[in-house]
Amino acid sequence: MKITFTDKAIEKLKPILSQGNKQLKLKYDTDGCGCAVNGVTTLWLVKQADKDDIVVETNFVPILLEKSRLIFYDETMTIDTVEPLGCFQLKSPNEIINPRMSLVERSESNE
Numbered sequence: 001m002k003i004t005f006t007d008k009a010i011e012k013l014k015p016i017l018s019q020g021n022k023q024l025k026l027k028y029d030t031d032g033c034g035c036a037v038n039g040v041t042t043l044w045l046v047k048q049a050d051k052d053d054i055v056v057e058t059n060f061v062p063i064l065l066e067k068s069r070l071i072f073y074d075e076t077m078t079i080d081t082v083e084p085l086g087c088f089q090l091k092s093p094n095e096i097i098n099p100r101m102s103l104v105e106r107s108e109s110n111e
Contacts, residue, residue, distance in 0.1 A: 001073065005060040006080040009088060016103070017061065022047060025064035026090070027104075028072050039072070041090050041098045043079070045105040073097070 003026075005013070013024070025044040046064070049055070053064040065073065074092035079101075082089050088101040 001056050001065075001070070002076045003056055003058045003063055004076075004078045005058055006078060008081045008083070009079050010060050012081050012088075013060070016045065022105075023049065023064055024061060025049075025053065026073070028066060028069040041072070041101060043088055043090075043101050043103045045103060047106075 016022075017024070022045045025046050027042045027044045028039045029042045049064050050066070052066050052068050054067045054070075055062045056065055074094055074097070077090060077092045077097065080089045080091065081087070082100060085100060088103060089099055090097040090101050
C-alpha cells in the first residue's frame with residue numbers, strides 16, 4: 001500500500017503533530033452507519049496503536065490502518081487538504097474516498 005501526503009497536507013499537519021506524542025491513523029469509522037460495510041474514513045490523532053493496527057510508511061510520517069479494514073482502501077492513496085473547508089481529502093487514482101475527511105483527536109484507547 002502506498003499513501004502520499006501532498007505538500008499542503010504536510011504543512012497543515014506538521015504543527016499539529018509537533019504538539020505531542022501523537023500518531024496519525026486512518027480509521028474506517030462505522031459508528032452510526034448501520035453496519036460494518038457502511039462507514040466513512042476519518043483521520044485520527046491517537047496516542048498509541050491498537051492491536052489490529054498496521055503501520056504504513058508514507059512520504060511524511062508513518063500512518064496506522066486497521067488490518068481488518070484494508071479491504072475498504074485502494075492500493076495507492078493521497079491525503080490532501082480542502083483549503084476553503086479546513087479539512088482533508090482522501091483520494092486514489094480511481095475515486096475520491098472521502099472528500100471532507102475530519103481530523104479527530106482521540107485521547108483514549110480506540111478498541
